Amino acid sequence: MAGDLVARVLVDSPLPQLDQLFDYRVPDRLRDVVRAGMRVRVPLRTGGRIANAWLVELGDHSEFAGRLSELDDVVSEAPMLTPEVWRLARAAADRAAGNASDILRLAIPGRYVRAERAWLTAEPDPGPLPVDPPAPPGGAEGALARGLATGERMALAADARPVRLPDGTWVGAWASELALAAANVLASDRSAILVVPDYRDQEQLEAALGALVDARRVLRTDARQTGPARYRAFLDATGEAARIIVGNRSAVYAPAARLGLIAFWDDGDGLMNEPLSPGVHPRDAALIRQEQSGAALLFAGHTRSVEVQRLVELGWVHEVPLQKPVRPRVVVTERQAQTEPGSARIPSAAWREAQEAAALGPVLVQVARPGNAPLLVCDRCREPAKCAACSGPLAIPRSGGVAVCTLCGTAASAWRCPVCEGTKLRAATVGASRTAEELGRAFPRTRVILSDGERPVLRVGPEPALIVATRGAEPFAEGGYRAVLLLDGERMLLRETLRVAEDCLRWWSNAAALAAPGAPVFLVGVAGELASALATWRQPEWAAHELASRRTLRFPPAIRVASVTSGRERLARALDAVTEAVPGVDVLGPVPVDEGLERALVRFDYGQGAAVARTLEAEMIRAATERRKPVAGRQVKRPILRVRFDDPEVP
Structure with a gap:
């Protein structure tokens, strides 16, 4: 091997057994071309295939005692993978029991030959450095x-x-x-x-x-x-x-x-x-x-x-902390049993303020969801009404009549609440389109603008207008909104997720920050600690309280969680391996998911993360390389073992 130039490459493959560096000899024809960070092509011993790879580093020797295969070719002369990005990808993948090539696929965009050639031949022009640095940031x-x-x-x-x-x-x-x-x-x-x-x-x-x-x-x-x-x-x-x-x-x-x-x-x-x-x-x-x-x-x-x-x-x-923080003026309104006539479920105090503000400039009305059909909940216990056939949400059609499922269209003529046995329904929220229609009738001389995922509006001017927007789609108003109405808070809190309160506080705070200094922000239909945190603008204190609650219950992020999905036998072997290798881990489940698969949750402290990741990665490699005896007349599937650390879908 003396005098040979050795390339250490990462094969671009999702297979866990290939998530390591492999040594290849650089042929003489490529010695003057190859550089660390380039895309290359390498031969694989199985089937004589050629695969794409990343050239991570070059060396003059290899620890492999046998004969090295040669690099096949250089795909791109541009060194895309910098040492810093490689170290980051490797560390991030190891922390999540994943493949570094998957990280690099996210980090580095697909190649465009024409753009690459133009870049290679162009003169670098970063632009002049600022002569004087700007004023230092606040704090x-x-x-x-x-x-x-x-x-x-x-x-x-x-x-x-x-x-x-x-x-x-x-x-x-x-x-x-x-x-x-x-x-x-x-x-x-x-x-x-x-x-x-x-x-x-x-x-x-x-x-x-x-x-x-x-x-x-x-x-x-x-x-x-x-x-x-x-x-x-x-x-x-x-x-x-x-x-x-x-x-x-x-x-x-x-x-x-x-x-x-x-x-x-x-x-x-x-x-x-x-x-x-x-x-x-x-x-x-x-x-x-x-x-x-x-x-x-x-x-x-x-x-x-x-x-x-x-x-x-x-x-x-x-x-x-900021030196002179500016906080919006948030008003928490109590829930009203009856809405104001023509007010689109807006309490009287907020209604009056909106009327006055709409004559001066833009007014923001935040709603929970787009569309026309109102979603329904049980009138007695506020449990979301779901279809008996497919568990989809129930809604009243725009034309009226009996509630139907928004997914399968099944009519819910004999609906009964599975929690309290109630039979009456009530509207939990009205879509953005219907809210805009109601406000348009209530404010006949005011322009109404609708902004949602299908009809996004980025900015609005300082002119009088009513802007009805779904959460996250609020346009930015020049000079700020003269008033902000946060509707459907009760409906937003019905989402079945651990982070529902955290998400709602973020949606409301971001919308409130769009108000002009001193303009009123009305939070409708929500009370308690969450409403107090918004009204007093003490979100960090609420986050501390939420973290303390999750620490008591051993919920993320007080601890880490890995979801493990596989067939029953393979899942049991993986869970046995991790509990034996890492004492003190907590296993929840398994529960069935789909197609004969089951899922379990592994809870562990942050200090145990590296050991849990190594063990589960070894189990994924074992599952991927396991040979199964073929059965005549049947196609044998490889065993599946999926691992996801810090899964946001875990409720």
Whole structure:
């Protein structure tokens, strides 16, 4: 092997037994071409197949005593996989008992040859560095500015108000604060990664950055871009110039020269959950990357996720208070037995305020769901009404009549509540479309604007208007809304999930932050601790109370949970292996899911995570490589063993 150049590659495959580095000899014809980080093609011994792979590193020797196979070819001359991203992918995959190649598939966009050739032949032009750094970001006694300089982990309760940029564009104060932090990091010739839940937040953040830094220093990476544009932005990020990278959850894996800041906006948003294997939350990936790089880490939001609250209580993340926080004026209204005539279920106090505010500017009405048909609950116990045939939600058709299932269309003429045996139904919420129709009749001279997932509206002007929006689809109003009405709170709290209260507080807080300073925000139909937390704007205290409750019940994130799904025998062997290898783990289940599969939950402390991941990964490899005796006339399926750590679907 003396004198040979050895390439260590990661095969791009979902098979767990291939999740390791393999050595290949570099042939003489490729010696002057190969570089670490390139896409290559390698032969596999089984069936003479050729597979794509990532060239992770080059060396001059191999520990393998036999004859090495040769690299087949180089796919791309652009080194896409940087050492920093590889270390992050490897650590994140190990933490979740997943494949590093699955992480890289999320981190690195698909190849576009024309865009790659244009990038390879173009002259790098990062744009001029700012001559003078912008003013330091806010924070008590400059704590945020010091944290950015020293690489601290911080939690920031964002200012709840709209602000106007020098060019006249209105954005949330949070966007201006994050842009200012990123601009200060860029001024010291370091890169920043800013992660937001969706394109609405990204649009505000890009507008705020445009007022502070050269547009050529800002790279956008998200699913709304064309494939070539996203690929070109990723290639630009692999260069030596410091950049500000803005994007959705996968942006946390972006290459960045001299990384100085990773900032999250609203990390608890459900859009941050990664649906693809191995399902690593970008917040967890950011925590790993911060430790590896020493960059500052900032979690900002109007609310605080329970996961971040846990880190704050551990002292791993430090709170950064604002100097002069602005809080909305929230009014909690009591539930009314009878709605005001023509008021679209709005209490009288909020109705009067909305009438007055609608004459001065835009008024926001937040509802739970789109559409026309009202969803139904039991009139006695408020249990959601479900179809007896398919368990789908029941609703009243727009034309009226008997309630029907929204999924299968079955009429519920003889419905009976499975909880209290009640037979009467009542409307829990009315869709956005019907709410807009009702308000249009009640405000005949006021323009009504509908915004939901099918008809998104990003911005509205300062003119008088009624904006009916589903949660998360609220447009940004120039100067802020003159009043905000948060309807359907009772319906939102009926969702069957552990995080329902946390989600509702976030939805309401984000909508309240769109109000102009001093404008009233009415929370309708909700009382108790959750309403008090919103009214007093003490979301961190509520997160602390929620975390204490989950710690008592041993619910995430007080502990970690791994869901394990397989057939009965294979699942039993996997559970036996993990309980023997890691004493003290807690197993819940198993319960049947579908197609002969069962699922169990493994609960364990954070310190046991590495051992649990190693054990379950070994079981997945054993299941994937297990040979089963063929049966004549039947197709034998390979045993399935699926593992998901920190599964957001676990109730």
